[in-house]
Amino acid sequence: MTADTLAAPRSPQVRAKGANLEKWGWIYMRASGVVLVVLIFGHLFVNLMLGEGIHALDWGFVAGKLANPFWQWWDILMLWLALIHGANGMRTIVNDYVTGEKVRKVLVWAIFVSSALLIILGTLVVFAFDPCNGVTTDSAFWDACQAL
Template sequence: MTAIAEPRAPRTTARRSGPNLEKWGWIYMRVSGVLLIVLIFGHLFVNLMLGEGIHGIDFAFVAGKFASPFWQWWDALMLWLALIHGANGMRTIVNDYVTHQGTRRVLVWALWLAAAFLIVLGTLVVFTFDPCLGFDPETASGVITDICSAQG
């Protein structure tokens, strides 16, 4: 029978040297969670409550938002925090429930690779979005025509 040490008993095992990654992961989850609440509700408020609401969301609306560096950085920060937050949560679940060390290592690596890939792709979309790519003034109409005609 294994006895459990008393809570205030001195440690018998030495602490591993280096940064405590689990502690920093725990802190990250709390901080990113609070920031994500602000970012997501700000995003939803601007997209759904201001202007025409959900009926005003179309390609031109997105083009107008992504024309502003403020909204580019807002959406990029929301993307980065959400993907890292989600990957870290999945890492915690994998660490809790996958018992085989090799399988756990493969799954955690796959999680971080998938998150990194999505962060790179999402960031490219946010910062390189060009609504005028393939723009033909002969067939276009509406707000996109105004935006692309103003660019030259």
């Protein structure tokens, strides 16, 4: 059989040794998609439906939420899953549609680097968030920060 022809549908396949990364990527997309639906709708419900609803969304609401370790980890899990899910989807699109090997490698590398950078920065924002950083005596948040 030449390189231009396809094997018969039921012929035995020669499989490379090692982990099947495409299979695990496929499984990750399905599992993370289900978890993301729960995380995102939980996030939207708490932020928009409970309490005063959308009218309660302000700096104090966000500061209070990010002061709670439960919500920090909820947001981190949502951030990590969404960015890795999106990056894996973009990698799949690049692998499917970009024909040049060198261009494909550069694009996949750029997706990896940008996703890693966003994950690092997002994680730092969530865990290093200080609502009183830079608040001065003439700020509207001065009294609230003094109470902390």
